[in-house]
Amino acid sequence: MTMEAEEIEKGVYVVGGAGISHPADCCVYLVDAGPEMVMIDAGAGPGAGSILKNVRDLGFDPSRIGHLVATHCHIDHIGGIAWIREETGCLxxxxxxxxxxxxxxDPRLTAADLYGIEYWPTKVDVVLEGDEEVMKLGDLEFRFVAIPGHTPGSIAVLVDLLGVRFLFGQDVHGPFSDRWGSDVGRWRRSMEKLLGLEADILCEGHAWVFRGPEVRSYIEAQLRRHQHL
Ligand SMILES: [Zn+2]
Ligand SMILES: [Zn+2]
Known part of the structure; x- marks a missing residue:
């Protein structure tokens, strides 16, 4: 799959992913929140330089990245954080x-051993604890929704931008393992929660972008796929 970093809708961009930064990378998204930009996940690490190059190629200065959301602790999502934080000073x-x-x-929690990639641990500056939290970053309100299941601390992010409701729901599809504390029962409840958010666009962690009715049908298909677990 040959893909490029691109605008999804005005203000929201995909800047990383298996076909555009490094084969081990999750989809990495960038939201332009005016005074600052917010990055969702950071890929596995080896592609971090190419992710920042993609940011620059889209015309943005990476130093505008003020916050980086770690949607959960798997290396394909967080391996690039230490590097990107160093380069940009983001929280x-x-x-x-x-x-x-x-x-x-811990390589069992990050799955770094499965990927065979060394993980560089990094600090979490803003620690979310509850089920839901709203935070103003730049000019936009970011709603952080706990979606435990794939991992215990998985979070989704909801942002309304120019009348479009974006849902960043990484690894909505699983997989599940005791290695990293998966819980399919909690995951089902989390998916029901996502369905209730009525997003217009779902930016997924590996399956790319779903629009309109595809958002609901993708999440429902995952629920059906795992119904016997
Ligand atoms: Zn994961
Ligand atoms: Zn993943």
Missing amino acids: VIGHQEDRDGIELG
């Missing part, structure tokens, strides 16, 4: 339940 947002994976880097 990292993550959930308490996945904090050990991000800050201490």
